């Protein structure tokens with residue numbers, strides 16, 4: 001399986017942000033998206049995950065291949081850690097809940113309601129969800145927010161294992177996760193040339 005993106009343009013709130021994005025990922029590869037705040041990293045991930053349509057271009061990806069971890073963890077607040085993961089495992093058709101709990105260092109917290117977790121613990125639970133999906137393409141939007149240094153290292157190991165098992169990862173992150181094998185894609189060259197007034201591109205605005 002290959003993720004191939006060809007000449008993709010995408011917008012947010014009706015404003016074109018990126019154009020001409022071309023990239024590909026094969027099993028075992030990771031790509032880190034870089035660019036300043038607001039350049040469109042989340043928008044690109046949302047588009048690739050199928051949450052919004054592209055303006056133009058092609059995305060070639062088998063259906064149901066993507067597990068998307070957004071800024072919000074998507075937790076059921078009154079369910080426990082284990083119940084949250086059993087819920088997601090049922091949605092995705094299986095998955096090793098006990099293994100995911102152990103892997104993300106959640107064993108001591110398995111019976112605690114999600115609403116009573118700390119921010120970093122919630123994030124670990126949100127990332128454990130990836131493990132129970134069984135999906136090969138992980139799209140990760142700032143996955144390390146709220147994580148301490150040990151948890152960042154733990155999650156980097158989880159991503160490395162995923163790649164070693166033939167998975168793929170596409171992530172937007174401002175920090176260095178320490179995954180040396182990951183390629184970096186700077187989105188600055190793909191900034192859409194035509195921007196709506198008030199979106200910060202004074203050169204283009206002068207001609208609108």
Ligand SMILES: Nc1ncnc2c1ncn2[C@@H]1O[C@H](COP(=O)(O)OP(=O)(O)OP(=O)(O)O)[C@@H](O)[C@H]1O
Pocket residue numbers: 012013014017035036037038039040041042043044172
């Ligand atoms: N729901 C929305 N409606 C309209 N515009 C939005 C919406 N969400 C985000 N935007 C705008 O779209 C642009 C791109 O946002 P996006 O979240 O993709 O950027 P980003 O590169 O991920 O930024 P960051 O590094 O801050 O996370 C920003 O200018 C943002 O203000």
